[in-house]
Structure formats: C-alpha cells, structure tokens
Amino acid sequence: MRFTPHEAQFDCTPLVSGVPAERERALDALAATAVEVIHRVGYAVFRIGRLRLGVEDSRRLSTGIVERVRTALIARGAPGRMRLEVDRAQQTYVPEGHPTRTLLPHHDGQHCSYLTPSLRDAPDWDPARRTYGASGYTTTPAHKMYQGIFLPEVGEGLSVTTYYDWLGVIDDVLERRGVDRGPDTAAGAARWLGGNLTRGLARQPEHGCAYPSVGAMLGLEEPFWHGLSFHHGEAELTKEERRRFPAAALLARACACGECRGDAARLFCHQLLTATGLTWAGFRRRWEVLAPGEQCDLLLGHNLTMLHGGLAGGAGRVIEPLCLVVDDPSGPAYEHWLAASWRRTLPGAR
Numbered sequence: 001m002r003f004t005p006h007e008a009q010f011d012c013t014p015l016v017s018g019v020p021a022e023r024e025r026a027l028d029a030l031a032a033t034a035v036e037v038i039h040r041v042g043y044a045v046f047r048i049g050r051l052r053l054g055v056e057d058s059r060r061l062s063t064g065i066v067e068r069v070r071t072a073l074i075a076r077g078a079p080g081r082m083r084l085e086v087d088r089a090q091q092t093y094v095p096e097g098h099p100t101r102t103l104l105p106h107h108d109g110q111h112c113s114y115l116t117p118s119l120r121d122a123p124d125w126d127p128a129r130r131t132y133g134a135s136g137y138t139t140t141p142a143h144k145m146y147q148g149i150f151l152p153e154v155g156e157g158l159s160v161t162t163y164y165d166w167l168g169v170i171d172d173v174l175e176r177r178g179v180d181r182g183p184d185t186a187a188g189a190a191r192w193l194g195g196n197l198t199r200g201l202a203r204q205p206e207h208g209c210a211y212p213s214v215g216a217m218l219g220l221e222e223p224f225w226h227g228l229s230f231h232h233g234e235a236e237l238t239k240e241e242r243r244r245f246p247a248a249a250l251l252a253r254a255c256a257c258g259e260c261r262g263d264a265a266r267l268f269c270h271q272l273l274t275a276t277g278l279t280w281a282g283f284r285r286r287w288e289v290l291a292p293g294e295q296c297d298l299l300l301g302h303n304l305t306m307l308h309g310g311l312a313g314g315a316g317r318v319i320e321p322l323c324l325v326v327d328d329p330s331g332p333a334y335e336h337w338l339a340a341s342w343r344r345t346l347p348g349a350r
Contacts, residue, residue: 001288001290002288002289002290003289003290003291003292004045004289004290004291004292005041007037007041008037008041008043008044008045008291009044009045009047010030010033010034010044010045010046010047011047011050012030012046012047012048012050012051012061012065013050013051014026014030015027015030015061015065016051016053016061027064027065027068028068028072030046030065030068031065031068031069031071031072032072034046034065034069034072034300035069035072035073035076035346036346038069038146038300038301038302039302039340039341039344039345039346040344042163042165042301042302042305042306043163043291043299043300043301043302043306043308044299044300044301045291045293045297045298045299046062046065046297046298046299046300047294047297048061048062048296048297048298049151049293049294049295049296049297050294051296053296054296055152055295055296058150058152058296059150059152059296059320062148062150062296062298062322063084063086063150063322065298065300066084066148066298066300066322066324067084069146069300069324070082070083070084070324073146073324073346075348076346076347076348077333077336077337077340077346077347077348078145078333078337078346078347079326079331079333079334079337080333081326081327082145082324082325082326083324083325083326084322084323084324084325085140085142085144085321085322085323085324085325086320086321086322087139087140087320087321087322087323088320088321089152089318089319089320090318090319090320090321091315091316091317091318092155092157092310092313092314092315092316092317092318092319093232093315094234094313094314094315095232095234095235095236095262098234098261098262099157099314100157100158100312100313100314101232101233101234101310101312101313102232102233102234102265102309102310102311102312102313103162103231103232103233103308103309103310103311103313104230104231104232104233104264104265104268104309105162105164105214105307105308105309106214106231106307106308106309107144107147107303107304107307107308108139108144108147108303108308108321108323109139109140109142109143109144109303109323110132110211110212111131111132111133111134111210111211112130112131112132112133112141112142112143112329113143113144113145113303113304114130114132114197114212114217114304115166115167115193115217115304115305115342116129116130116190116193116194116197116304116338117187117190117191117193117194117338117342118190118335118336118338118339118342119335120335120336120338120339121184121186121187121190121191121339121342122187122190122191122194125194127329127330129194129197129198129201130143130329130330132197132200132201132210132211132212133209133210133211134210135210139321140325141327142323142325142326142327143325143326143327143328143329144303144323144324144325145302145303145304145323145324145325145326145329145337146300146301146302146303146323146324147300147301147302147303147308147321147323148298148299148300148301148321148322148323148324149161149293149298149299149319149320149321149322150296150297150298150319150320150322151293151294151295151296151297151298151299151317151318151319151320152295152296152318152320153295153316153317153318154293154294154295154316154317155313155314155315155316155317155318156314156315156316157312157313157314157315157316157317158292158311158312158313158314159292159293159294159295159313159317160290160291160292160293160310160311160312160313161290161291161293161299161308161309161310161311162288162289162290162291162308162309162310162311163288163289163291163301163306163307163308164283164287164288164289164306164307164308164309165287165305165306166304166305166306166307167189167305167342167344168287169218169276169287169307170189170192170193170218171185171189172276172286173218173219173275173276174188174189174192176276176277179192186339186342186343187342189342190342192219193217196216196217196218196219197212197216197217200212200216200217200226203223203226206223206226206227207223207224207226207227208227209226209227209228209229210229211229213225213226213228213229213230213271214230214268214271214272214275214307215271215272215274215275218275218276219275220271220274220275222247223245224244224245224247224248225271225274227244227245228241228245228248228267230264230265230267230268230271231264232262232264233260233261233262233264233265233268234261234262234264234265235262235263235264236262236263236264237249237252237263237264237267248267251266251267251270252266252267253266254266255267255269255270255279255280256269256270256273256279257269257279257280257281257282259280259281260280260281265280268280269281290311298322300322302341303323304338304341305341305342305344333347
C-alpha cells in the first residue's frame with residue numbers, strides 16, 4: 001500500500017499569509033512547481049483543507065490555483081485555448097446493498113478523453129479517433145487534459161482517490177508480450193495503443209460501447225471486453241448485459257484473486273489478468289497509489305497518462321470537477337503537448 005509522495009503534496013499556507021504581492025508570488029511559484037510534479041509523478045494534492053478557511057473561500061482558492069496552473073502550462077507549451085471547465089457538483093453513487101463504493105480505474109470523460117498517439121509519433125493517426133462515443137455518455141463533451149476535483153464534503157466513508165500510472169501499465173504489458181517498439185520506445189508504445197483504439201472503434205457496431213475499456217485499450221479481442229464498461233466495482237451485471245454476454249455472466253461468479261466484491265470488480269479482475277498477467281489485487285499492489293483528501297482539498301492530475309479511481313467512498317462524499325480542457329484535441333500545440341506527455345515532460349522542457 002503506497003500513499004501520495006511528499007513531493008506531490010503542496011502546503012498552501014503561503015497563499016493566504018503575507019501581503020497580496022507575496023501571495024501572488026507564492027501562487028506563481030506553487031503553480032510552476034506543480035506543473036513539473038504533475039507531469040513527472042502524474043498528479044498533485046493541494047492541502048487547502050488544513051487552512052480551515054471554510055468551503056466558499058477554499059473553493060475560490062482552488063479555482064485560483066487551477067487557473068494559475070493553466071497559465072503556467074500554457075507558458076510551457078500547452079495549447080493556448082486550454083480552458084478551465086467547472087462542472088456541476090457530483091454526489092457519490094453507492095450501489096444498493098453496499099455501505100461504500102469503489103471506483104475502478106478510468107479516465108474522466110473517457111468517451112472523449114483518453115490517451116492516444118500524437119501525430120508526431122504516428123503521422124497517419126486520425127485525431128477524429130479521440131472521440132469514442134458521441135452519445136450516451138456522462139459528463140461533458142470537452143476533452144479533459146487535466147482532471148481536478150475540489151472536495152467540499154468528504155462523506156462518511158474513506159475520502160481516498162486512487163491513481164495508476166497508465167504509461168507504466170502499457171510499458172509492462174508490451175514488455176511482457178515481447179512487443180518490439182523500435183528505437184523510440186514512447187513512439188512505439190503510442191502507435192501500439194493507437195492500433196488497439198482503432199480496432200475498438202471499428203468494432204463499435206458489434207460491441208456498442210461508448211467508452212474504450214482498459215482491456216480493449218490493452219489489445220484484448222473478446223467482444224465482451226469491448227462491450228462492457230466497468231466503473232463501480234460493486235455493481236451487478238444487468239439482465240441485458242447477461243443476455244448479450246453469457247460468457248461474462250459466467251466469469252462474474254468468481255475471480256482469480258478471490259477478493260473482489262461485485263460482478264464488475266470480478267470481471268475487471270479477469271480482464272486485468274488476461275491483459276496484464278495481474279489480478280485486480282495484484283494490479284493494485286503493483287500500481288495503486290492512495291491520495292487521501294481532507295474536506296476542501298484540491299487534487300489535480302494528468303487525465304491521459306494516469307488512470308484514477310476511488311476507494312471505499314461513502315454516499316455523502318461530494319466532488320466538484322475543475323478540469324483543464326480543450327473542445328477540439330488537435331492542432332500543432334496539442335500534438336506537441338501530447339508527444340511530450342508520453343515522455344513525462346512538458347512541451348517547453350528540454
């Protein structure tokens with residue numbers, strides 16, 4: 001079990017102490033450091049809750065931090081049209097019969113926000129493939145480059161966001177399968193992932209899912225790994241899903257690690273074992289990092305190179321999304337930013 005490293009936790013005291021000019025300099029310094037950490041580590045936690053400011057003042061400070069991070073990212077080469085999207089507050093859904101819920105690894109807005117190859121690494125890639133589903137999705141249609149959440153209420157369960165290094169997962173899978181990526185390993189990995197996404201999109205008339213699954217992105221071929229979208233681990237298969245995918249219904253009865261609760265978690269366990277060689281329990285030991293959040297904390301992560309989830313959250317937990325988005329994920333600046341993201345750097349970094 002691993003927790004947020006010290007370098008990814010930010011003390012926000014300098015943002016509320018001293019004279020206004022000092023606070024502005026502190027905000028600039030924090031943003032500059034945070035953008036480096038988010039690309040190197042994958043995410044950052046801003047410990048606003050410890051300031052005990054109250055929800056309204058904390059919300060304003062969170063929004064100000066994300067805006068300043070946006071400015072710093074653009075100065076380093078992110079697309080100038082990247083904007084802050086403040087989405088509606090979301091209360092935690094807990095499946096019936098369970099005291100808490102566990103969110104399985106995902107990208108926010110995964111119908112249109114997931115890792116794809118940059119045209120710098122795959123010149124024949126079509127940017128239109130960065131949208132997987134045009135209807136039947138949740139959240140907004142904007143492409144979320146960075147995913148942030150403000151926590152006005154932590155609820156009665158755990159307030160833990162989980163993070164998973166998606167680039168590391170892809171590297172492990174390619175190494176285990178002995179895939180030759182060529183001299184530029186990042187470009188080779190990007191092209192491999194792009195091929196999997198292209199095949200998944202071509203098979204949409206067959207599987208009908210608006211979201212690319214983890215297994216589909218890692219190259220699994222069975223139709224039910226493409227057609228089932230797993231989000232809440234405790235969720236049960238619907239009657240329609242059981243009818244369409246009888247093999248999945250059989251697999252949902254038990255999983256390899258024996259620790260998973262709920263059809264979705266057990267199927268996700270089978271999917272991971274097939275795709276990565278690790279059960280869900282083994283995958284968690286290998287990749288999961290826990291980021292506990294206090295009331296009024298802000299978490300901000302790289303939405304494409306990281307997966308995230310939630311551990312044992314209660315129904316009273318409320319999040320307010322603060323995402324850095326573009327409406328059209330294409331163009332030279334986006335491709336430059338994306339190629340750098342595959343290499344855990346910023347576009348302006350050398």
